[in-house]
Amino acid sequence: MTDTDTEAVRQHSREAAGFTAGYEQLGQDPYLSCFAYSRRRLDLLLARLLPATAAPLRLLDVGCGTGHHLKALRARGYDAVGIDGSGAMLEQARGADPEAPLLLSDVTALPFRDHSFDAALSVEVLRYLEDPAPLLQEIARVLRPGGRCLVTAVPWLSLNAYPLLNRLLPRGRGFSPLRQYFTSVRALRRALAAAGLEAIEVHAVYWGPVNWVERLAPRRLPGFLRRFEASDARASGSGWGRATANMLLAVARRPEGGA
Secondary structure: OOHHHHHHHHHHHHOHHHHHHHHHHHHHOOOOOHHHHHHHHHHHHHHHHOOOOOOOOEEEEEOOOOOHHHHHHHHOOOEEEEEEOOHHHHHHHHHHOOOOOEEEOOOOOOOOOOOOEEEEEEOOOHHHOOOOHHHHHHHHHHEEEEEEEEEEEOEOOOOOOHHHHHHHOOOOOOOOOOOOOOEOHHHHHHHHHHOOOEEEEEEEEEOOOHHHHHHHOHHHHHHHHHHHHHHHHHHHOOHHHHHOOOEEEEEEEOOOOOO
16 A cells, blocks of 8 residues: 555545535435535446346445445345445444444455455545556456446546646645546546456546535535436436546456456
8 A cells, every 4th residue: 555545544534424424415415515416426327237136246345435335235135345444434334334244454455365256346446546556456356257347436627627626726725635646538448458357338427517516606506406417417428428527437347258
């Protein structure tokens, strides 16, 4: 784990309770904040890509954080395991689902044997890694042949301009103090292919300068998001919508004949 990775874990440990509050807000009204809205859009996409299953499919949530996705997937029938580098995050995850299997570990050195999982999910982890290769290679390693990998990333051309602000503004001015790392649809595809994955699809999770509405007119945000969501769904399905999205979800598969 690099120094940058270690600081990301420390910062997320400090923010663990805040993430739990954000997910609680999602349950109350997903239009109250951009965080809640972004997770609503992601949840809808994941429900389609990882639907309820009666088969004993084993899934690894890499960087499970407060356990929001882990809990939902376990409720849909997955034999899901969560791993995170932050003990504070895992404490929140245990509160959300006391029965969930959780492990504290470096997400770029997964403590599992080769071919252990049918699927792996990693939400909002790549953006904190200077080099995505170790994480993606580890995910590919633990997947069974034909297993699926689902990871989120943030494109450089995001319309909320956050990638630019993360580079230009001093840390601590109402933005995350962490240096973050951004990509493009093409670069994300290349990184997944380099890890030995194939059949790569890239989806836009949500789109548009919605974060600026929250900053400049927070009281108007819920009404705006309710009206905007239909347009968001249409734009996110287009090629230019993916290129300028605020979050991407890439889906790939380990080859069937993988060793």
